[in-house]
Amino acid sequence: MTVFARRARASAGRMHPELSLVSYTLLGHLEESGGCRATDLATHYALDKSTVSRQVAALERARLIERRVDADDHRVQVLHLTETGRRILAQVTERRRAAFRERLANWPRNDLERFAEYLVTYNSWTRTEA
Numbered sequence: 533m534t535v536f537a538r539r540a541r542a543s544a545g546r547m548h549p550e551l552s553l554v555s556y557t558l559l560g561h562l563e564e565s566g567g568c569r570a571t572d573l574a575t576h577y578a579l580d581k582s583t584v585s586r587q588v589a590a591l592e593r594a595r596l597i598e599r600r601v602d603a604d605d606h607r608v609q610v611l612h613l614t615e616t617g618r619r620i621l622a623q624v625t626e627r628r629r630a631a632f633r634e635r636l637a638n639w640p641r642n643d644l645e646r647f648a649e650y651l652v653t654y655n656s657w658t659r660t661e662a
Contacts, residue, residue, distance in 0.1 A: 551624055554587055559596060559613060559621045567600070567612040578659075596620060 551559075558573055565572075574584040588611060591597040596617035602608035613621065636644060 551620065552587075555591055555596075556621070556624060558584075558587055558591065559617055560625075562597060562611055562613050563618070563621060567610045569608060569610060573611075591617070 557577070561573060561576065562568065568576075570584050570588050571581065573579070573588075574581045577584075588597065592599070595614055597611050598614050599609040600612055602610050636647075639647070
C-alpha cells in the first residue's frame with residue numbers, strides 16, 4: 533500500500549505540475565458533487581480544516597476553483613470548478629486512465645477481474661463510529 537500511495541503521489545506531479553494528488557482528489561470531488569463547502573471536503577476526506585484551507589487557497593490562486601455564494605443561504609460560500617479547472621481535471625484524468633491502461637494491458641483477464649473486485653471491496657469500506 534505504501535508503494536501504491538507513493539507512486540500515486542509521484543504520478544500526480546508528472547500529470548500536471550501544479551496538481552498534487554490531494555488537489556486532484558479535491559477537484560474530482562467538486563466535479564462529482566457539483567460544488568460544495570470547504571468544510572464538506574474536510575469532513576468527507578477526514579482532513580483537518582486548515583489542510584483543506586491551504587489546498588483550496590492554492591487551487592484558487594491557480595484559478596482552478598472559485599467561490600460562489602450559496603443560492604439558498606447567502607452566508608455560505610460554495611466551491612466550484614472553473615472552466616480552467618474542468619479542462620485540467622479532464623486532461624489529468626485522461627492521462628491517468630491511459631497510464632492505468634498501459635500498466636494493466638498485459639494482465640490476464642482473470643487477474644483484472646479479481647483486481648477490480650478487490651478495489652470495489654476496498655473502496656466500499658466505510659468508517660463506523662465506535
